[in-house]
Amino acid sequence: MRVGVLALQGDFEAHLRVLEAEGVPAIDVRRTAGLRGLDGLVLPGAESTTLLNLMRDEPWFDELRRFHAGGGAFLATCAGAILVSRKVRSPEQPSLGLLDATIERNGYGRQVDSFEAEVEVPAVGGAVRAAFIRAPRFRALGKRVEVLGRVAGEPVLVREGRVLAMTFHPELAGDGRLHRLFLEQAGESRRERERDEDERRAVAS
Secondary structure, rough: EEEEEEEEOOOHHHHHHHHHHHHOOEEEOOOOHHHHOOOOOEOOOOOOOHHHHHHHHHHHHHHHHHHHHHHEEEEEEEEHHHEEEEEEEEEOOOOOOOEEEEEEOOOOOOHHOOEEEEEEEEEHEEEEEEEEEOOOOEEEEOOEEEEEEOOOEEEEEEEEEOEEEOOOOOOOHHOOOOHHHHHHHHHHHHHHHHHHHHHHHHHHO
């Protein structure tokens, strides 16, 4: 299995360390060509408008959508969750639309309003320590979006298909369980593609 971390801006190095600790060394992806051959991609926290400006040099939106359509899995944290959502508020900005969610930028306030919290995540066996740094907030979710974790009753960790998105930074606590959940999804996607390829070869022969 091959996974990467988008390395245009933000705390991508922390994600690389967590993935390596989980036994899956990842590559840092700085150009769209780096998506080729990957099974999964981490979209880390950053400043979302700056990230969009950095993406102007190449057709990132087209290539990321193609990557997802081809079976690629995403772990989207903080600004990454903004990038994958269907609609962005405060203010509106372009997004990939891979997650049926409306998300609000800086939903909790400014940098001074950042905080840490325990997020109960039954899918990984218990609470996960999470840092909310100028964090966005999910304001609406589509029917197919599964809520995996909440804080004060509010969804902060969700999943739709091959997109696992959260409004916090899981990498800062050194807890790799959410990355492991992402790796499981990426591995399953790879196995599905391999089965499809085997079936095509069998039909062709």
